Structures are given as structure tokens and as C-alpha cells.
Amino acid sequence: MSSKKPKEKVTTEEVGFTSFLDNELRPSSWQDYIGQKAIKDNLKILIQAATERGTSPEHVLFYGPPGLGKTTLAHLVAKETGRAIKITSGPAIERVGDLASILTNLSAGDILFIDEIHRLNKTIEEVLYPAMESGVLDIIIGKGPSARTIQLELPAFTLLAATTRVAMISSPLRSRFSGGVFRLEFYNEEEIAEILRRSAKIIGVKMEGNAEKEIAKRSRFTPRTANYFLKRARDFAQVEGKPLNKETVELALKLLGIDEKGLSPSDRRLLEIMSDKFGGGPVGLSTLAAALSEEEATIEEFNEPYLLQLGLIERTTRGRALTSHAYKHLGKTPPANLQKKLL
Numbered sequence: 001m002s003s004k005k006p007k008e009k010v011t012t013e014e015v016g017f018t019s020f021l022d023n024e025l026r027p028s029s030w031q032d033y034i035g036q037k038a039i040k041d042n043l044k045i046l047i048q049a050a051t052e053r054g055t056s057p058e059h060v061l062f063y064g065p066p067g068l069g070k071t072t073l074a075h076l077v078a079k080e081t082g083r084a085i086k087i088t089s090g091p092a093i094e095r096v097g098d099l100a101s102i103l104t105n106l107s108a109g110d111i112l113f114i115d116e117i118h119r120l121n122k123t124i125e126e127v128l129y130p131a132m133e134s135g136v137l138d139i140i141i142g143k144g145p146s147a148r149t150i151q152l153e154l155p156a157f158t159l160l161a162a163t164t165r166v167a168m169i170s171s172p173l174r175s176r177f178s179g180g181v182f183r184l185e186f187y188n189e190e191e192i193a194e195i196l197r198r199s200a201k202i203i204g205v206k207m208e209g210n211a212e213k214e215i216a217k218r219s220r221f222t223p224r225t226a227n228y229f230l231k232r233a234r235d236f237a238q239v240e241g242k243p244l245n246k247e248t249v250e251l252a253l254k255l256l257g258i259d260e261k262g263l264s265p266s267d268r269r270l271l272e273i274m275s276d277k278f279g280g281g282p283v284g285l286s287t288l289a290a291a292l293s294e295e296e297a298t299i300e301e302f303n304e305p306y307l308l309q310l311g312l313i314e315r316t317t318r319g320r321a322l323t324s325h326a327y328k329h330l331g332k333t334p335p336a337n338l339q340k341k342l343l
């Protein structure tokens, strides 16, 4: 029997907040990496201490919503330690042999980055434990009563891993990230504006007025989304023969279906369905996913974190519920029990 987990659908937002655009804009020094100060400070200490001792930094797990810079941090750790980084992902490691081959091909001191580590299956995860803890690989040779285990010594390495679903990481795996488990936070508007000013310089576009503030306001507090909007607004301004200013940003984002709070069409559809079909909730995730014909993971990873951050929905023990602010945003009258919260 195969021990493979069923494959989740690869989730990307409908307006394409994917990572393809990141490379040229990815910061290549701590100085260029804006925000997440506590994480940066911790990583700097971890790296310096390990370097001074002549060892590899211990394993680190990054988690948080997509687009906040987890992969970028991994690249920065590699750059700061002067080590090579090998990049793979949970879904790409389908068999124990895939992981064995990756681990045995590492050179001493390499950094291994596993993105979406929550999608590693259990059997493979168990091979990773001794590799992380003791630097060894246990390989079973043969089958049945004659099967035996041989142990291979691995080169010293640092595992950096990232996940958008930390609740899916088993506690034995989590506890082996002895260098730290760090949660990336949403950025504030000023940080996003600073990221946008840097990005605009790199792609050679001039922003006028407070264009970056208008993009930042709608960016879901997320650098990847902000950079994506910058590029789309740049395209719009270019095609229209206009400067990149507040007005062209507003028009370009309206064309993408992004509203003044940065909600995408799928966010608004979720709020509308909660209001119209479920009386504002509470409604369970699986019911909501079925009503939206959407994957639960997409709702949990892409829509919910931002809607929670804006205070438009809340999570209760009985499911998700709209807040009075959501009704206000939709231009609807909240039910009586929420009305007083608006006053």
C-alpha cells in the first residue's frame, strides 16, 4: 500500500499572487530585508554564534501566511553564512529514496531548504528525524525477516523549512527545529511602502504623489502582493501613457477587482456567502468550502489570515463568523446582536 498522502491542489490566488516575480526583487542583505526585526535579530545571533564555533547553525522552521518572506529569509541565511543552499519542497519528496538522495548529496555545511514541509508524508518525516538530530540516515535493506538497517553518516547540514500550515507539523518534527520556530508577522503599511520604494527603484519606475501608500493600503500587509500590485500598476500607467500616481494605482487595482481594503473577489465572495447563506455564521470550514466550491486549504491559507487580521471575520469554537465590520464593508445591515458593536 502506498503511504503517500493524497495530493492537495496547488493553491494560488486567482489574481496570481505567485512567487514567480520575486527573484529580481528579493532582498539580498539583512539591510534590504525590511521588518520582521525579532526574527532577523535571532537569526543573526544563531548564525554568528555557529560561525564562531565553526559549526553549522541549528535547524530553523519559518511559518506564516504566504508571501511574507519565508523563502527570502532562507536565502539570506545562506548568503550570510556563505553556504550553498539546496532547495526542495514537501510535495517534491515523494519517496524515502528522494530524501535519501537529497541528504547524501549535500556537502558539509550546506543549507537545505524544504518549502511546504507540512506536505511531507509520515514515513519520510521519520527518516528526517535522525538526520536532523544525529546527522545519520537509517536505511532498511531487504524485506521481511532478513531486512536489516544500515546507518549512513551524513555531512553536517542546516535544515531550513517553511510552512503556511504550522498546525499540520507533528510535534516530533517541530521539536527538532532546535535553532528556533519563527512566525512571520504581517507587515505594517510603512514597511510595505518602504519595500515598494525599493522595488520601484529596481524595476526602474518612478512613483509620484503617494502611489506607494495607495498600493500599501491594499497590499494585504504582504510584500509579495505589494510587489505584484506595483508591477500591474506600472503596466497600467505605461499603457495609458500616464504617471504612476494615486489615480492610476486606484484604476489598475480596480481592474484587478481589488477593493479599497485590498480584498480580492474571492475574499468578498466568501464574506457574501457567509452573510447570505449562513446568516453571518458561525459556519464550519468544510461547509464554507463546499458552498464556495473551494479547497479548505485555500480558504485557510489565503483568505482567512487577512480577513482575521482586518477583523472582518472571527474564529469561534463553532466555526467562522462575520463581524459587524464585515457587514459595514459589504454595505449591509448587521444582525441585531452585532449592531451595538458598530456604535
Ligand code: ADE
Binding pocket: 025, 026, 027, 032, 033, 034, 035, 036, 067, 068, 069, 072, 195, 223, 224
Ligand atoms: N520581499 C519579501 N520580503 C521582503 C522584505 N521583508 N523586505 C524587502 N523585500 C521583501
